Amino acid sequence: MAFVIHRLALLVPTVLGVTIITFFMIHLIPGDPARTILGIHATPRAIAILHAQWGLNRPLADQYWLYMDRLLHGNLGQSLYYGSGVSGLITSRLPVTLWLIIYAALLAVIISVPLSILAASRKDAIRDHAVRVIPLLGLGMPAFWLALILQSQLSVRYRLFPVTGYGTGFAGHLHSMFLPSLTVAIALCPVIVRSLRASMLDVLGADFITTARAKGVPASRLFVRHVLRNAVIPAVTVLGINIGFLIGGTLIVEQVFGLPGVGSLLVQAIFERDFPVVQAVALVFGIMVVLVNLLTDVAYATLDPRVRFDR
């Protein structure tokens, strides 16, 4: 428990930093931010409203304080496009994105773990090389392209899955979200397989595995109870580190598959030049990543008893 508190405390400066960066984004815009954002809708009155809303004529520190004040009250600004509160928009769309992320992570694990076991159990054999090379294709694969291909073949041509949309009910979600989640999972697999295989090979060379073999533990049990249990620890860290990648993937995938999630919200906001939404989503994603990193640390401590007692 003390461990968790300790970690949470370390988070604060990072979270603050995240807010500072999102705050600053507006000042990166060349020229008058209000005018640039409004584009063709830039009437003097609209500009003046935005100036007032964002306090653009006040000193920087004041602006930041204003920003933080609004944030802490849960106010993420007003969408220029929808006209409604951004926080409302985000909360309504967050479940979809969370579904996608969790589903994709699960699929990635389901695919990667057996592949890694396959490779590590016979190092340098044909199957090891196959498992090492094939994922390399996934590393270079643009997620949106894979999404398009999967969609056109499996959804449009063979009608196995709905082309777009989130579906209704749990089973409906499972069905509709399968292709989008699979796309992200395939992009994630190479990284996980590489790391899991390496850590499995490390574990396989360890003394306690010899002890287990000397005990006569059969190969299947050996792999699951001894090898995997130890090898999974660094891999969990890798998965956690790649959460940023996972989230980045949702942007495009939600767009292609027409999922009403936060990612597609961001993409649309960019097209519609809806700055408050862009700023707010960036903030939300940033905080999500920080939280996931915390969770990863906690998971690591749960899995590895040695770490717990060191605190």
Added chain:
Amino acid sequence: MSAISIPAAEGSPGSAPQAAGERAQNRRSRWYRQPTLMAGLVITGLILFLVVAAPLLTSYNPDTQNFAATLQGPSAHHLLGTDQLGRDTWSRLLYGGRTDLRIAFIAVLLPFVIGTIVGSLAGYFGGWVDIVIMRLVDIVVAFPFFVLIIALVFVLGPGERSIYIAITLVGWVTYARIIRGQILVAKRQEYVAAAQAGGLSAVRIMARHLLPNVISQGIVYALSVDIEQDILAIVTLSYLGLGIQPPAPDWGTMISDGQNFLTTHWQLTTIPGLAVVVTGLGLSLLADGLADLLRLGQS
């Protein structure tokens, strides 16, 4: 409790010069023998060649539209057929690759330089310099790479220049981390203490002594993972219309242009995508090969 103090021996203690010569010879012969490295070099080399030699390999201008020959399949005139505006796919592929690869290769440079400098400072000086820099790194890393890129491009406006700026602002962190880590280890070495004892300035030590030894990891990352990441970012931005603006050819725009014809003329979208995948494969193999080589050289 035994007084026998004889070290474990598997082979007779060889003479030092002989062993060193052996190692050098091993390293030399190994360079060619690494299948991953060679495969990576071959694939990447081939792609680079095709892209650089584009004017020689196709007579068509990638932008020339020809409404008399739209959506054609592969033929003698058009190696890979044409798209819906009658533009030759093969030349668009080659010139698009030129654009994408050129931008990616250039885009790696500034983050590499900035990240290396910042990482060296953090690693060498330690203390509050290190703390401040690493906090900054943590914050930038907190954002998903692509989210930050897309937000920055939004703010700066679409186009090539924005891509460079966005990638630089976001991409320096990994280099900073890598170099900092390497320097933390390297600065404990004897030759650093000797240089410090000799009264050399910190900058000189860092530049002349530490960096040359430490920079190889950064270069490996740059050449392989980072370029690949940049290519993907560029292509994705272009697909969304935020990156390379038409009519400049680019793989992302090709994919986006072709997506309406996926069920009828799938090659328009599939081919540029495959180009990205194969380029990625070549770079990944190169990365793995270089990493293996580095590891072998250290053992």
Added chain:
Amino acid sequence: MTTAGPNRSVLEVIDLHVEIASRRGIVRAVDGVSLEVPAGHAVGVVGESGSGKSMTLRAILGVLPPEAKITAGQVLLDGQDLAHLSNTQLNRVRGPKIAMIFQEPMSALNPVMRVGAQIAEGPQVHLGMNRARAGERALELMRRVGIPDPERRYRAFPHEFSGGMRQRVMIAIALSCDPSVVLCDEPTTALDVTIQDQILRLLTSLCRESGTSLVFVTHDLPVVAQVCDELAVMYAGQIVEHGTVREVLTRPSHPYTLGLVRSAPDVDHVRSSLVAIPGSPPSLISPPSGCRFHPRCSIAEEDCVTTVPTLNPIGAGRATACLHYERCLEALDTQGADR
């Protein structure tokens, strides 16, 4: 220490050869080793590091490192040849019939698995016990090996134990399925001297109680003297002498054994200086011709360089590979005058 009677051998190693593939060539780590382990007896195997004694043990159990393999020979356990069994078949034998205790208890135990579960695993896998029953058995074993407060420590992790306690855990694991032979690979080398003694006593008493045989590998002569009935001396992958512990240590018949005995500190007799064996261990890729010890031997003669000696019996249960073993006994007698 009992004298060896006409006991049935529970474990027989016959002309075992183990080769290791290394970058510089093939290492003949175990080059024609034969051993007999009678039921209920403790057989010691001594030698310096690199002599092949650990490899022999691992070859018996089939847990060699991936670069090593058995190239010839047999390992007969109750009539079954372990050297030619598949891994699945070997798994049925490991645990219930034969078990092993390793040198480094910290790295030999699974760091993320609770100690009780590790002890209970053998009975679960081999004796078909369910989790509860196996857990009870693990508790019994923990008590037998002298781990205090076993109910609480059952759920502990290896890093929470001291070195000596961890080794007790390893012993519990080894005995969990009542094997007839326990192989020990330098089990006390990594422990404090005071703890060493406790562990050795524990090991010997447990094995005497249950009639389990021990094969005890070490480089430490006083330890072997404490624990074992018989002794085999290994050098450069081969056995160069064997006999009862008393005979081999008091009347060595091989110059290497003589060197070992001379260089081991002896608390009963004050010595003026320790005499180390000159030279260094030979290459196992291209060993010296003839007798492998000849480059370091003080009584070597010409035929030692040219003839490859074999292990020859020189009395009841005694054998030596030295062509001039009588000179050893002479050398010892002259030395004896110094005491």
